[in-house]
Amino acid sequence: MVRKKRALKAGIAALLAGALTAAAGPARAEQPVYDFGVLPQVATAKVAEQWVPFLDKLSEMSGVKLRFVTAPNISEFGARAKAAAYPFYYHNTLAYVQQDDQYTAFAREVGAKTVGVLVVAKDSKLSRLADLKGSTVAIPSAGSFGAAVLPLFAIQKEGGLDLQKDVKVVVAGSHEAGYQAVLQGKAVASGGLTRTFELLPKEDRAQLRILYTTKAYSPLPFAARKDVPADVVAKVQKALVAFAKDPANKGILETLNMKQGFEAAKPADWDDVRHARDDLVRVTKTLANGK
Incomplete structure (x- = not known):
């Protein structure tokens, strides 16, 4: 074996x-x-x-x-x-x-379904999208549908934040890199998918929590x-x-x-x-x- x-x-x-x-x-x-x-x-x-x-x-x-x-x-x-x-x-x-x-x-x-999430550190005090004002948010890429577009759309529409003025969006390159950015303190939140979040090693997932879950799409x-x-x-x-x-x-x-x-x-x-x-x-x- x-x-x-x-x-x-x-x-x-x-x-x-x-x-x-x-x-x-x-x-x-x-x-x-x-x-x-x-x-x-x-x-x-x-x-x-x-x-x-x-x-x-x-x-x-x-x-x-x-x-x-x-x-x-x-x-x-x-x-x-x-x-x-x-x-x-x-x-x-x-x-x-x-x-x-x-x-x-x-x-x-x-x-x-494609379901996007915004993930933060488990001990983070953030409780709503508006709390992300002034924060750094990591995404896999600007065109990533579930892990970037859906969470950022929610930040803009439901959180009432301006994506250019109220948050700093950084491109991590992959879902995994985005989650790691939160674990390492380089970002307050990261966009991802429920599927890729579940694929994280248990020890990493235990240090994170889902702040927000988007609407489900195909x-x-x-x-x-x-x-x-x-x-x-x-x-x-x-x-x-x-x-x-x-x-x-x-x-x-x-x-x-x-x-x-x-x-x-x-x-x-x-x-x-x-x-x-x-x-x-x-x-x-x-x-x-x-x-």
Whole structure:
């Protein structure tokens, strides 16, 4: 068992070096290899550890060769996704609805929602959003839907604070880095997701508490670029839906914190985000203008 774990870590380290560079399309080979871009919500090494076994098994089940790729940080991943660098991706919900001319969502996590949180130190005296006036708030990236846009929108609308004048917003680079900024006293609060907060080590999570939880929206989509053949997408979708039905995959799903598995989806399933898009995009523009 120890040897297997060491071998897996060594393999992931080697793979990650190549995974940080996204290809523009399927690699030329006897059977096409499709890059599958995964949003780096946590450290890239941890993303690889979580997703490489999953994508390897998904490739086996679907008969479609999928190659894990990511980016050094969320902002860079977003730039590559906007440039349609990934044939498949698991990406930011708001970014997807802004890119649905290039990508089509085909699956989603069963029972999941995108729920943003604002996390503070456990012993913090803050009790409401307005109390954040004059504070430093960390976010993973300016375009991170659940972990930045939703919490900042709440600070602005419900807390009555000006994002440029009343708080100092700093970009941490990942959800994990944002939580660490609070633990290290570099930020009073950090935006995140309920999912990534639950993935924190118990000792870290015990030192933090959730100050605010946002409204729930549709979850991060599994989407394919529109030039990926329909039969290829259908095979991947079928394998995703069947994934949780195989008891042998239980450990992989637990590592991903997606224990219930996946279900087929259609673009209209993200209409709740489309309806709120204009208001939410204004938050990202406000941040950009403040730089």
